[in-house]
Amino acid sequence: SETRRGHPLSGQNLTLLESLHEEKAWLFPLREMAYCIDTSKMNAQQLRYAVQQWLNIERRGLLVILESFGFKYGAPSDADFLFDMRSLPNPYYDSELRPFTGRDKQICEYLDSQPLVQKMAADLTNFFDTWLPYMQMESRSYVTIGIGCTGGQHRSVYMVEKLAQHLKGRYEMLVRHRQLDSSVER
Numbered sequence: 239s240e241t242r243r244g245h246p247l248s249g250q251n252l253t254l255l256e257s258l259h260e261e262k263a264w265l266f267p268l269r270e271m272a273y274c275i276d277t278s279k280m281n282a283q284q285l286r287y288a289v290q291q292w293l294n295i296e297r298r299g300l301l302v303i304l305e306s307f308g309f310k311y312g313a314p315s316d317a318d319f320l321f322d323m324r325s326l327p328n329p330y331y332d333s334e335l336r337p338f339t340g341r342d343k344q345i346c347e348y349l350d351s352q353p354l355v356q357k358m359a360a361d362l363t364n365f366f367d368t369w370l371p372y373m374q375m376e377s378r379s380y381v382t383i384g385i386g387c388t389g390g391q392h393r394s395v396y397m398v399e400k401l402a403q404h405l406k407g408r409y410e411m412l413v414r415h416r417q418l419d420s421s422v423e424r
Contacts, residue, residue: 286377300373301380302405305414306340306398308390314416317384321362323393327352330392339418340395349396359397363404370409390417 247257275288289295307314309324329335329348338345349355366383373381385401387393395415402413 300370300378300409301412302370302409303380303382303412303414304398304402304405305382305384305416306390306394306418307384307386307416308388308394309386310388311390311417313386314382314384317382319381320384320386321397323358323385323387323397326355326358326387326393328388328393330389335392338392339415340392340397341399341415341418345392345396346399349393355393355396359400362397362401366401366405370405374409390415 245252245254245257245261247260248254252260273292275285275292277285280288305314305317309322313320327349329338329345332348335344335348340346340349370381383401385394385397395418398413398415402411405411
């Protein structure tokens with residue numbers, strides 16, 4: 239009743255309850271050959287774990303996807319978390335720093351020297367140190383973290399690289415820089 243779709247047997251002048259009883263009667267002979275899991279008191283994570291145990295599938299760890307982007311090109315629609323770096327000092331306004339990206343030494347040194355940037359980095363690492371383990375315990379397969387700034391060249395790239403360095407070795411990780419990746423339309 240919660241799927242808002244009719245049961246396949248309900249079109250034969252049967253109520254939902256009658257359809258379920260009919261289906262159960264049809265499938266009963268297969269029960270002797272089947273592996274049965276009583277799901278009546280399981281949540282989704284418990285069911286996933288029971289199926290993984292039955293199939294002897296080794297559970298992989300959490301995949302953390304870190305993606306920098308420019309807000310002026312739109313935020314990623316698949317991100318579980320979005321963080322905005324536009325309130326941080328912007329190296330774009332220094333003509334000598336403008337041509338570099340958040341991966342380059344010049345930008346890293348500039349942003350490393352900014353107390354507000356370091357406060358943001360500390361807050362983000364604290365947040366993810368606290369919550370990623372819980373996501374992993376709940377059998378999440380992956381989490382996508384979007385870090386944005388205006389153009390996706392400096393602050394967001396720097397912060398993604400800094401977070402990746404901090405989380406390295408604890409999680410499987412993918413690092414993406416949407417505006418630096420030439421295969422992504424701007």
